[in-house]
Amino acid sequence: MAAGSYVEPSYERDTRYIPDRITRDGSDGWPVEPGRYRLVAARACPWASRAIMVRRLLGLEDVISLGLCGPTHDADSWTFDLDPGGVDPVLGIPRLKDAYEKRFPSYPRGITVPAIVDVLSGQVVTNDFARMTLDFATEWTDYQRAGAPDLWPxxxxxxxxxxxxxxxxxxxxxxxxxxxxxxxxxxxxxxxxxxxxxxxxxxxxxxxxxxxxxxxxxxxxxxxxxxxxxxxxxxxxxxxxxxxxxxxxxxxxxxxxxxxxxxxxxxxxxxxxxxxxxxxxxxxxxxxxxxxxxxxxxxxxxxxxxxxxxxxxxxxxxxxxxxxxxxxxxxxxxxxxxxxxxxxxxxxx
Missing domain, CATH: 1.20.1050.10 (Glutathione S-transferase Yfyf (Class Pi); Chain A, domain 2)
Incomplete structure (x- = not known):
């Protein structure tokens, strides 16, 4: 879900997400690697909630860390209002927008959750929420918990x-x-x-x-x-x-x-x-x-x-x-x- 206002005669969602994927072979430049990535989400957002649920169902909590934004945001960005000082303790940033602009200066579209951020560089990797959870189910199988369900059979x-x-x-x-x-x-x-x-x-x-x-x-x-x-x-x-x-x-x-x-x-x-x-x-x-x-x-x-x-x-x-x-x-x-x-x-x- 993006920050900002939505009202228009007939609502059309902007689905131009960052298409990069985190995969076993690292074909997009982002290899599966425990501890390297942080899922930034918000419990308020339905698109982010699905990523939180799938991560828990598959037992990836110790492999992909979780940063939670507060339930409200301004027109500019989701923010880390729930953390001490309003700063994400792992990424060291107050706004999710900072991770987007670290990779794409003057990022032209909405700052959306969920997003996966590369902790090493502080750059956003992807915000493609639909592909994200399917990749949790298929690309991260080596690190899923014993007894994890097959969510994408x-x-x-x-x-x-x-x-x-x-x-x-x-x-x-x-x-x-x-x-x-x-x-x-x-x-x-x-x-x-x-x-x-x-x-x-x-x-x-x-x-x-x-x-x-x-x-x-x-x-x-x-x-x-x-x-x-x-x-x-x-x-x-x-x-x-x-x-x-x-x-x-x-x-x-x-x-x-x-x-x-x-x-x-x-x-x-x-x-x-x-x-x-x-x-x-x-x-x-x-x-x-x-x-x-x-x-x-x-x-x-x-x-x-x-x-x-x-x-x-x-x-x-x-x-x-x-x-x-x-x-x-x-x-x-x-x-x-x-x-x-x-x-x-x-x-x-």
Missing amino acids: VDLREEMAPVMRRVYTEVNNGVYRCGFAGTQEAYDAAYGRLFTALDWLEDRLTTRRYLMGEHLTCADVRLLTTLVRFDPVYHGHFKCNRQKLDEFPVLWAYARDLFQTPGFGDTVDFVQIKQHYYRVHRDINPTGIVPLGPDLTNWCEPSGREALGGSPFGHGTAPGEIAPAERVPQAHNPAVGPDGELIVTQRIR
């Missing part, structure tokens, strides 16, 4: 590609088309597309526990980051209000099932999510008032989805304990305990 990729494309264009980005529409006509069209896609997902998930069947994949990660924001933000702030997520019987149960699985809900910070959208988007919320609701304790209710069979991690296992520095505060998520672990974890089968 070869035998499902052909089927997964159009599913993930539709989730991205119609749901992940669809809520933004509603929220940042500048005309009634643009909003009406965006609203129709979004709920058509949500109805399709409701139907698809009726007979399968996860988007691709019996086990979770990258597709589920991509969808959940939008679903957790739907009732707290998108329903009201973005006018995606045909119905709330908890009024979709299947999607709501699916979302709770994932949320209560280690690696998902334990990375979600609802307070930062609301602070970001309601305080940063002054063009659609001029007062900057952050709503107190909704009541989010319903995320702790059993989903019943285990009756469909399958298991989240396939032949793998759940991720381990969260490092103290990466725990979501208990007051920011009703499903986590004082140690940062989920207190309502789905039974792993």
